[in-house]
Amino acid sequence: MLSSFDWLRRSRTGAELLATLQYLTAEPDLFPTGEEIGPPHSALNGPCQRCWVYPRLSSPRHKYCRVCQAILARAHKLNHVSRQCIVVWGFVNRLPQQLWTGAGFYEQHALGTYVHDERHFLLLMRRYELKTWLRELVIYHGADLKGLVQIFPTTAARQGASMGEILCRAVHLEARFSMDRLRVRFFSAPYQLLTPRTRDREGLLTFEVSEFLSLMEMAAVFRTLLRPEEQASLHELVNLEDLSEEQFYWGRFVGRLSQAAKDMLSSWNIRHWPKNRIKLLYELVDYVAFYQTH
Secondary structure (H helix, E strand, O other), rough: OOOHHHHHHHHOOOHHHHHHHHHHHHHHHHHHOOOOOOOOOOOOOEEEEOOOOOOOOOOOOOOHHHHHHHHHHHHOOHHHHHHOOEEEEEEEEOOHHHHHHHHHHHHHOOOEEEEEEOOOOEEEHHHHHHHHHHHHHHHHHHHHOEEEEEEEOOOOOOOOHHHHHHHHHHHHOOEEEEEEOOEEEEEOOHHHHOHHHHHHHHOOOOEEHHHHHHHHHHHHHHHHOHHHHHHHHHHHHHHOOOOHHHHHHHHHHHHHHHHHHHHHHHHHHHHHHHHHHHHHHHHHHOOOOOOOOO
């Protein structure tokens, strides 16, 4: 019989993962515990074409079992929400207390949670809630919480590897660090979990939690003070290869900015940042909300 984690691993997309989590939380009786398995695969019959374990629904037109049919139906309604989601797979020395009780952030903002055992948990949330969750984690647990949290976006229907494969890859990568502090591994795209060394060599992958929170704070300020077209112009400008050309356009660009934006770029000395750090800043902009400036 399939366990709860087996059902999660059968998710092909982020929407299916979210639908499965919701059913595991709200309707756990949907999942069979002692049902007969489906018939062997043949030209005329076979088991469910999604889980490949349980029998299909009785109608000959159905390809899926009762559980898979329900998950796929709900996933269809969650496609838009899932595209805004990120997945957190945690491997820690002890689970956050509020995760056990479902209070605080987990009650108000989490879209789906799953506790695998005393050290592992899965969490789905909207991207812009990530900073709030990490800050709450540090406030409530401080240096007592140690381990690794891996953060990555959900997959879509035609993105190559399935959500279940990406989740299994995160499990495979979790034990690469000692539990001496809390670390964050940030993947800006699901496929990066398949080849993490490239991102690691660029210094874009692993951070201490306080360092990662500081980077997210900078991204929030950056997004608040620069309009989208100004962000795009800056990105093009700092990636120019010709330094004299950059010098020429820099003055014109800065002249169009607000005083607060000028002060930010000057204090950060962003023109002399390594290219990889600029790349990370622009990736994190999609994971933070605007600050209220008035």
